Amino acid sequence: MTFIKLLKIPDVVTLGNAMFGMLSIFSAFSGKADIAFIFILLAAIADGADGFLARRMGSSAIGENLDSLADAISFGTAPAVVIFLIYGHLQPSLVGAVTCIYVICGVLRLARFNTKNKAIPDFEGLPITAAAAVLASYLLMGDKYIILYGIVTIMLLLSYLMISEHPYPKLRHPKAMAIMAIVFMLPILSYFVLPEYLSICATLMFLLLLLYLESPIMKIPRQYYDE
Template sequence: MKIFRTVGIPDVATLINASLGLSAIFAAHEGYFSLAFVLILMAAVADGVDGYLARMNCSSPLGEYLDSLADVISFGVAPACVVYFLYCGELCIPAALIAVIYLSGGILRLARFSTKQKSIPDFEGLPITASAVVISSYMLLFPRYVYPYFLFSMMLLLAYLMISDHPYPKLRGTRALAFVTVLFSATIVSYLLPEIFLHVFSTMLFLSLMLYLESPIMKIPRQYYEE
């Protein structure tokens, strides 16, 4: 089949990204919610890998389209479904509404990214990947800190930030990327360790994302992301 001749190495990482997002939905449907959020974090790592490989001049004609489709699954549909499955009892209606609003914001964000000229060095609006990581890291905190209505409010805020025109810096520097890689890896691996490790590392990841969310307001110097 000719389509396989156009698939590059980054596209394989993109397909892994989508597969992890779908697996997160399956895990949540079976009641394994912590695993579902960890799988979303793994999808975010795969998304970063395919972006890195694409920048190494390994991109294919399918790359940009595949990336957006995979991101919709892993960082739009998957978080929305997992949250809905988790709170579909007494909070079924608000959970469904929040899931729809969050997904709509994510789809609009990706559509704008795919059609707009890339004339600025920053992201316009919060990337959908970051939004999904915020949700996942929050839901992996110590249970006493997780409140459904705080989660719903946060998802509404994330939906707004994704469709906003606030500039969010891209991580390019070696030190910034190394820090993020270590933190993601530690959080994912800690799922296999005693539960307290997962809570601790997810707390570190969540707090780091909170700083990133506030970066347009705080005007953090760009060198912290580029060095």
């Protein structure tokens, strides 16, 4: 009963994030790759929603730690486990090593975030949610676009970006968050309603996320994120 009293609505959404992460892992064990990555995207939407709600409704005493733990499951462990289960048989040692590196860098990224000043305008390093979304969108593009060394390269790049000091904009403006929610929802809706368009929607999402990955290099003016 104590936990029920502690939890607020944003915390319930955060728990939904963790639940989607676990469902992603369960789906991979069942051999259902596409739905495993769809669950990761659903977790990302829940992660964005809990942050939005926490800013509007206030967070609980355990909210911040709960959020990081859920993120470690859904955006660190889940992508690594799913990718190893699906592609690990091709080169077990290589895929195992790269997925471990990804998880370690993701956990380090979360730990650093929890100890940083939250008032700063940028994220330091790529958010782990964005890293997982890049992987999910790439692996939903279709088998003809996916190669093992492409997965390895992307995971190593994301691992580096997560622990780097490159500044990544925080998307907090409602308009920017609404646009990103639509981008994330397109592959999900396509999977359930129009599966023949899943590859197109995932490709669009992947390309847009690449722009975000490149934002520290391109030095995109902040107003394009804040307005």
